[in-house]
Amino acid sequence: xxxxxxxxxxxxAAGARGLYFHIGETEKRCFIEEIPDETMVIGxxxxxxxxxxxxxxxxxxxxxxxxxxxxxxEGKVVLSRQYGSEGxxxxxxxxxxDHQICLHSNSTRMALFAGGRLxxxxxxxxxxxxxxxxxxxxxxxxxxxxxxxxxxxDQVEQIQKEQDYQRVRAHG
Numbered sequence: 001x002x003x004x005x006x007x008x009x010x011x012x013a014a015g016a017r018g019l020y021f022h023i024g025e026t027e028k029r030c031f032i033e034e035i036p037d038e039t040m041v042i043g044x045x046x047x048x049x050x051x052x053x054x055x056x057x058x059x060x061x062x063x064x065x066x067x068x069x070x071x072x073x074e075g076k077v078v079l080s081r082q083y084g085s086e087g088x089x090x091x092x093x094x095x096x097x098d099h100q101i102c103l104h105s106n107s108t109r110m111a112l113f114a115g116g117r118l119x120x121x122x123x124x125x126x127x128x129x130x131x132x133x134x135x136x137x138x139x140x141x142x143x144x145x146x147x148x149x150x151x152x153x154d155q156v157e158q159i160q161k162e163q164d165y166q167r168v169r170a171h172g
Contacts, residue, residue, distance in 0.1 A: 018123040025118075028104040035126060036161035037096040042125045043068070045103065046086040050117035057119045060085035065106040066120070073097030082106060096165045127158040 021029055035041060047064060048057035066087065070079040072095045079091045093099060105118055137147045 018121070020119055020121040023103075023105065023118050023120060025105060028102055029120070030100050030102040031122075031124075033099045033101055033124065033126065034097065035093040035099050036158075036165040037093055039093045039127050039158070039161060041091055041093065041099075043089045043101065044087075044123045044125075045083075045089075046121050047105075048119040048121075050119070057117075060118070064118075066103050067106055069102045071100045071102075073099065096168065127154075127161070 023029055033041065045066060045068075047060040047066060049060050049064070050056075051058045062085070064085045065083055066085070067082050068079060068087075068089045069077065069081075070089075070091055072078050072093065074095060076095075078093075078099070079089060081089065083089065101124070103120060103122070137144075142150065
């Protein structure tokens, strides 16, 4: 049995980060995300399977899914859920520090992979970058100026959370 590959991503509150990675049938990929407390995190992903004949990655077939598990800095499971071949997961941190986000396929038959390779596209959004401002503007009937003010207030709040977290970390 393979040990999960642990990748360290230095994702800060500077915005969204997108990447893709390849996994085999039983592989698990984990990412470490340093998150202040009471911060929303949104992850969007989609999978593609390798097509041997065409030698290209194609959209995954229905039935193939991903299991997402998130643990807080104390190892407590914050989220553990099975999703489809494309999906979105969200959670809010309640403990500041390094959170572990792990993904693995639900496949138990290598035939599903048509060559054993799966490409996973992953986009993680942290803090105020997780807010859908056009949706907020429409729901709250905000003018462009009011919306910009709200975005700036959210950014200030996120910066305060980051500074508080860094202070605790430096003195802890």
